[in-house]
Amino acid sequence: MEIYSLEPHELMKNMRSRIDSELVRFFEEQSETRLDDVCMDIRNRIREFTMNGGKRLRPMLVVMGHDLFAPHSDLIYRAAISIELTQSYLLIHDDIMDQSETRRGKPSLHAALREQIKSRVSDSSRISQNLAIVAGDLADSFAHQSLLDSGMRPDILLKANVELSRIIEMTGYGQLIDIESAFNENFSQRDLLRLHLLKTAKYTIEGPLYMGAVLSGTSEDLKPLQYYGMLLGTAFQLHDDILGLYGNEQETGKSIKSDVNEGKKTLLMLKAMELCSDSQKKFIRDCLSSGNISDSDFHKLRELVRDCGSYEYSRNMMARMISKSKEYLSEVKGETRIKKFLEWFADYIVERKN
Amino acid sequence: MEIYSLEPHELMKNMRSRIDSELVRFFEEQSETRLDDVCMDIRNRIREFTMNGGKRLRPMLVVMGHDLFAPHSDLIYRAAISIELTQSYLLIHDDIMDQSETRRGKPSLHAALREQIKSRVSDSSRISQNLAIVAGDLADSFAHQSLLDSGMRPDILLKANVELSRIIEMTGYGQLIDIESAFNENFSQRDLLRLHLLKTAKYTIEGPLYMGAVLSGTSEDLKPLQYYGMLLGTAFQLHDDILGLYGNEQETGKSIKSDVNEGKKTLLMLKAMELCSDSQKKFIRDCLSSGNISDSDFHKLRELVRDCGSYEYSRNMMARMISKSKEYLSEVKGETRIKKFLEWFADYIVERKN
Numbered sequence: 012m013e014i015y016s017l018e019p020h021e022l023m024k025n026m027r028s029r030i031d032s033e034l035v036r037f038f039e040e041q042s043e044t045r046l047d048d049v050c051m052d053i054r055n056r057i058r059e060f061t062m063n064g065g066k067r068l069r070p071m072l073v074v075m076g077h078d079l080f081a082p083h084s085d086l087i088y089r090a091a092i093s094i095e096l097t098q099s100y101l102l103i104h105d106d107i108m109d110q111s112e113t114r115r116g117k118p119s120l121h122a123a124l125r126e127q128i129k130s131r132v133s134d135s136s137r138i139s140q141n142l143a144i145v146a147g148d149l150a151d152s153f154a155h156q157s158l159l160d161s162g163m164r165p166d167i168l169l170k171a172n173v174e175l176s177r178i179i180e181m182t183g184y185g186q187l188i189d190i191e192s193a194f195n196e197n198f199s200q201r202d203l204l205r206l207h208l209l210k211t212a213k214y215t216i217e218g219p220l221y222m223g224a225v226l227s228g229t230s231e232d233l234k235p236l237q238y239y240g241m242l243l244g245t246a247f248q249l250h251d252d253i254l255g256l257y258g259n260e261q262e263t264g265k266s267i268k269s270d271v272n273e274g275k276k277t278l279l280m281l282k283a284m285e286l287c288s289d290s291q292k293k294f295i296r297d298c299l300s301s302g303n304i305s306d307s308d309f310h311k312l313r314e315l316v317r318d319c320g321s322y323e324y325s326r327n328m329m330a331r332m333i334s335k336s337k338e339y340l341s342e343v344k345g346e347t348r349i350k351k352f353l354e355w356f357a358d359y360i361v362e363r364k365n
Numbered sequence: 366m367e368i369y370s371l372e373p374h375e376l377m378k379n380m381r382s383r384i385d386s387e388l389v390r391f392f393e394e395q396s397e398t399r400l401d402d403v404c405m406d407i408r409n410r411i412r413e414f415t416m417n418g419g420k421r422l423r424p425m426l427v428v429m430g431h432d433l434f435a436p437h438s439d440l441i442y443r444a445a446i447s448i449e450l451t452q453s454y455l456l457i458h459d460d461i462m463d464q465s466e467t468r469r470g471k472p473s474l475h476a477a478l479r480e481q482i483k484s485r486v487s488d489s490s491r492i493s494q495n496l497a498i499v500a501g502d503l504a505d506s507f508a509h510q511s512l513l514d515s516g517m518r519p520d521i522l523l524k525a526n527v528e529l530s531r532i533i534e535m536t537g538y539g540q541l542i543d544i545e546s547a548f549n550e551n552f553s554q555r556d557l558l559r560l561h562l563l564k565t566a567k568y569t570i571e572g573p574l575y576m577g578a579v580l581s582g583t584s585e586d587l588k589p590l591q592y593y594g595m596l597l598g599t600a601f602q603l604h605d606d607i608l609g610l611y612g613n614e615q616e617t618g619k620s621i622k623s624d625v626n627e628g629k630k631t632l633l634m635l636k637a638m639e640l641c642s643d644s645q646k647k648f649i650r651d652c653l654s655s656g657n658i659s660d661s662d663f664h665k666l667r668e669l670v671r672d673c674g675s676y677e678y679s680r681n682m683m684a685r686m687i688s689k690s691k692e693y694l695s696e697v698k699g700e701t702r703i704k705k706f707l708e709w710f711a712d713y714i715v716e717r718k719n
Contacts, residue, residue, distance in 0.1 A: 046538060047538070047541075047542055047556070047559060049541045049542060049544075049545040050538040050541050050542065053541055104498055104499075104502065107495075107498065108495040108498060108499075110491075128548070131548060132548045137464075138544060138547070138548070141461075141462040141544050142541065142544055144458055144461065144462060144498065145458075145462075145537050145540045145541055145544070148458065148505075148533065148537050149534060149537045149538075151502075151505065151533075152530045152531075152533045152534040152537065153534075155509065155526065155527075155530040156527065156530050156531070156534070159523055159526055159527045159530065160527070165519045165520040165522075165523045166519040166520075168519075168523055169513055169519045169522055169523060169526075172509065172513055172526060173509075173510065173513045173514070176506045176509040176510050176513070177506075177510070179502065179505075179506045180503060180506040180507075180510070183499050183502050183503045183506065184400060184401070184404040184503075186499045187401075187403045187404050187407055187496065187499055188401050188403060188404065190403075190492060190495050190496055190499070191403040193492070194482070194485060194486045194492070202401070205401060
């Protein structure tokens with residue numbers, strides 16, 4: 012457990028590099044199986060998509076969830092990459108659904124495929140989308156296999172895989188609510204918080220930590236750890252939405268206007284519509300449905316959300332969640348140094364710039 | 366093992382009804398968890414999609430693969446439905462990719478969703494497609510959960526789950542080859558047979574039988590059983606393609622022209638293009654790229670494929686595969702009555718009308 016003596020940023024960097032090595036190893040093992048050209052091409056693209064960036068927060072939390080209750084080991088890294096492969100799976104499908112052209116500063120998978128085939132395929136948009144749907148499905152299959160092949164105890168792996176499936180299930184429900192939110196006139200703050208809980212908190216924080224703890228084989232009560240994860244994960248999304256309106260394109264790696272152009276009903280927007288005048292409300296609605304907001308309207312929207320108090324409302328809710336998550340953390344049993352890291356991590360999550 | 370004294374059709378009927386009961390039980394247990402409206406609606410649709418038809422061949426083969434080497438038990442049915450839920454997952458995504466409007470004589474899932482939302486959503490085609498992508502992902506999650514929750518031995522379940530993931534992976538590769546075949550000018554008979562092996566044989570016959578055998582915990586050599594499954598599964602697809610050109614719409618439950626309108630390069634088409642004149646070859650190409658073939662051209666195409674000897678070629682290849690599959694079957698160890706059924710089943714597969 013020497014690793015936990017490191018300063019938090021160093022610890023994260025160290026774990027990130029070990030996780031990356033495991034991912035490299037996984038794809039190298041995969042590539043030993045020869046396949047038809049199109050299959051190898053797609054497999055390579057899944058590898059590139061996965062290796063290109065990502066902070067590896069999720070697998071890191073799997074490792075920490077495990078290490079809270081059991082000795083640090085190499086095997087846990089093998090199991091932990093499953094959640095990063097799940098992330099690739101979900102993002103590939105997400106980008107299709109959102110028709111996003113970029114991801115982490117590069118073309119999204121379906122966009123890259125479209126460019127590759129467009130000179131010889133007339134229906135290249137649809138075909139590249141189909142290839143990307145299957146690529147996502149394959150990444151999901153890789154996720155399960157990486158977990159099951161990790162060499163940990165069968166009975167424990169079984170429980171962890173149930174949790175992995177459940178994470179994917181909950182994220183799916185979150186995605187359904189997200190899709191429906193676009194045409195649900197009565198989409199409320201309560202609906203939004205459930206969406207964040209299902210679509211973000213579960214698979215970003217709570218699920219990975221819980222899955223890691225399950226992999227440790229502990230019989231401790233995991234409820235406090237789960238509550239920590241749910242609260243922190245929801246705060247993570249609220250912060251993401253703030254970055255989506257006020258962040259820096261260079262740092263976030265995505266177009267600053269994309270949330271608005273996608274018509275995302277974030278807490279910032281919902282609360283602003285509640286607080287402001289009818290004409291301002293109409294302005295916000297128009298911005299969200301424009302699909303291509305102008306620079307001046309975007310600037311005006313940012314000002315409005317700040318001036319009406321909605322920005323502050325989001326910040327306050329986030330702060331309350333962080334504070335509450337720390338309360339739950341204090342009830343968590345297990346390795347003190349990890350708990351200390353998780354306390355630091357709660358602040359990091361809502362202060363990060365990307 | 367009393368069940369195996371039944372006459373083959375009775376045996377299949379009996380197993381089908383037990384599999385259906387398990388599926389009903391699974392969805393009933395699921396529906397005990399309350400969810401947001403849109404999630405419950407999609408979950409119900411996955412249930413209806415799954416319960417509506419299907420011959421349940423795949424779960425039946427899981428049960429038989431198991432019973433070859435271990436006593437018949439109720440638990441195996443719980444595990445076996447996982448492959449039927451996988452089937453729902455793959456078909457839902459397939460229908461999106463093929464833009465199919467019907468499935469088993471009813472609207473496909475994305476088509477049904479589009480009808481439901483079109484009065485209140487402007488972009489209903491895309492939104493219903495997005496909902497259906499997630500529905501497929503959820504069905505996959507259900508598949509894993511049904512297997513993992515089946516109550517069988519953890520170490521065995523682990524191996525079976527690896528096989529389930531591998532089935533999904535292989536089917537994905539088959540799907541990629543299938544998509545690529547449409548714009549691959551050099552798509553060969555060899556490519557096609559690999560496609561059938563990966564996309565059909567693996568997940569229809571070989572995978573389920575092998576997964577069942579793995580669930581029995583046997584240490585017998587399973588290679589002969591796998592070869593039986595690969596050959597029979599490929600023959601299954603060749604027969605499917607014949608039904609797709611010469612079958613009866615009422616019996617197959619799908620439009621008789623759909624294979625041609627989708628431009629499917631079946632063995633019937635590939636071999637016909639090899640055997641016939643240049644002008645006939647052009648006619649076949651035009652039929653496959655028309656997207657909406659006329660009655661008279663469809664009639665002419667059928668005649669042509671028959672007259673040039675391609676139909677007979679497919680029938681002969683199928684017959685050789687069936688015969689070879691039976692040779693491998695004779696090397697399979699295990700319960701004699703099941704082997705006898707599987708021998709009968711090999712002929713059934715290429716004589717069925719739907």
